[in-house]
Amino acid sequence: MTNLTRNGYSLIIPYFNEGKTISITLQEYIYELEKLSINYEIIIVDDGSYLQAKDFIKKTIDNLLIIEHSINKGYGSAINTGIKNSKFENIIITDSDNTYPAEKIVEMIKSYERFPCMVVASREGKNANIPLLRRPAKYLLRMLACYLCSYRIRDLNSGFRIFKKEFYQKYVNLMPNRFSMTSTLTILAVMHNYDIYYIKSDYRKRKGNSKINPIKDTAKFLSLVLKLVILTDGMRVFFPLSLLMILSSIFILMLRLIGFTLGGATSVILFCSGIQILCFGALCKCINYRNGKGR
Numbered sequence: 539m540t541n542l543t544r545n546g547y548s549l550i551i552p553y554f555n556e557g558k559t560i561s562i563t564l565q566e567y568i569y570e571l572e573k574l575s576i577n578y579e580i581i582i583v584d585d586g587s588y589l590q591a592k593d594f595i596k597k598t599i600d601n602l603l604i605i606e607h608s609i610n611k612g613y614g615s616a617i618n619t620g621i622k623n624s625k626f627e628n629i630i631i632t633d634s635d636n637t638y639p640a641e642k643i644v645e646m647i648k649s650y651e652r653f654p655c656m657v658v659a660s661r662e663g664k665n666a667n668i669p670l671l672r673r674p675a676k677y678l679l680r681m682l683a684c685y686l687c688s689y690r691i692r693d694l695n696s697g698f699r700i701f702k703k704e705f706y707q708k709y710v711n712l713m714p715n716r717f718s719m720t721s722t723l724t725i726l727a728v729m730h731n732y733d734i735y736y737i738k739s740d741y742r743k744r745k746g747n748s749k750i751n752p753i754k755d756t757a758k759f760l761s762l763v764l765k766l767v768i769l770t771d772g773m774r775v776f777f778p779l780s781l782l783m784i785l786s787s788i789f790i791l792m793l794r795l796i797g798f799t800l801g802g803a804t805s806v807i808l809f810c811s812g813i814q815i816l817c818f819g820a821l822c823k824c825i826n827y828r829n830g831k832g833r
Contacts, residue, residue, distance in 0.1 A: 546577030550620030553634040554585045566640035581620045586610035614719030638698040655733035659698035665740035686767040687728040695721040772822025783812030
């Protein structure tokens with residue numbers, strides 16, 4: 539048995555009005571965890587639900603702790619509460635709506651013990667039942683994150699993953715209170731050279747309505763990706779933008795030289811703006827290196 543195994547695992551399940559699915563989820567994960575000779579605890583964080591989690595868990599379960607928020611604080615806040623109250627150094631998070639098959643947890647833990655890093659259940663394949671309405675936005679955000687991070691991110695915001703408590707605590711001040719917390723974990727891991735190991739997983743169709751707003755939360759995810767990349771390596775954002783402006787100014791100038799009547803001031807403004815943005819990027823890069831974040 540490895541040191542990681544002896545240290546144990548804390549499974550944290552945020553809950554908000556999922557009802558009876560929490561009982562099904564709990565049974566599945568306990569069944570799979572019992573296959574492994576490990577120490578573990580399960581922490582359910584009820585995030586201000588009117589359908590309280592404790593009402594759907596009828597029997598006494600060893601190593602189970604239910605924590606209740608008096609008001610709804612958000613998914614990220616529920617995860618944070620669970621981590622603060624966990625007793626083990628290895629954190630597992632999953633959803634309470636029974637969308638992530640528990641059977642993958644055995645493979646994930648075995649992979650985590652071989653390669654201590656962040657292990658993520660990547661929702662891929664024909665059995666990944668992600669709503670069609672959300673797929674285009676998820677794909678574009680993932681591609682943007684891949685470009686900005688220079689890393690192939692297979693699943694940006696999977697809610698089923700294993701990571702070290704120490705890693706989370708190091709960046710806890712950057713963790714949001716809402717759904718973008720898992721995306722934050724992914725981007726911070728990539729930008730700080732923390733290995734991510736992906737395991738292909740199915741994703742069941744969710745029962746009930748999703749709490750994610752496709753337009754509002756997509757905008758928040760976009761803002762989050764840009765913010766985290768700028769904090770880590772601002773040139774990845776500012777350099778392409780400055781290059782686009784400088785090349786546009788040169789293109790307009792060339793059009794004027796061959797006879798098109800375009801405003802000369804536009805070319806100058808674009809060129810100067812491009813230089814200014816490039817300087818912002820260079821300043822961010824200097825600050826990143828100063829803080830030890832340069833790669």
